[in-house]
Amino acid sequence: MMHEEGALAKIAQVFEQLRPSVLMDGGDIEFVKFEHGIVYVKMHGACVGCPASMYTLQLGFQEALQKQVPEVTQVVSVD
Numbered sequence: 388m389m390h391e392e393g394a395l396a397k398i399a400q401v402f403e404q405l406r407p408s409v410l411m412d413g414g415d416i417e418f419v420k421f422e423h424g425i426v427y428v429k430m431h432g433a434c435v436g437c438p439a440s441m442y443t444l445q446l447g448f449q450e451a452l453q454k455q456v457p458e459v460t461q462v463v464s465v466d
Contacts, residue, residue: 397456398418398452401452414430417430425463426449428465429466445462
């Protein structure tokens with residue numbers, strides 16, 4: 388359990404670093420949960436339905452999270 392708490396803390400750090408750029412574009416990203424290596428997020432505002440949001444998730448958040456938190460295998464957007 389302690390291992391997961393450490394991963395959650397690192398995930399929170401990555402969100403703090405990357406979220407301001409999403410906010411500047413009129414959107415937002417919310418951490419939902421971390422389970423079985425998958426980070427579940429919810430997109431808000433301008434990110435909803437935006438074709439670029441997939442790139443933001445995979446090239447931005449997923450890449451950064453995988454570098455910082457080896458336990459993360461994927462980032463998935465949920466409704």
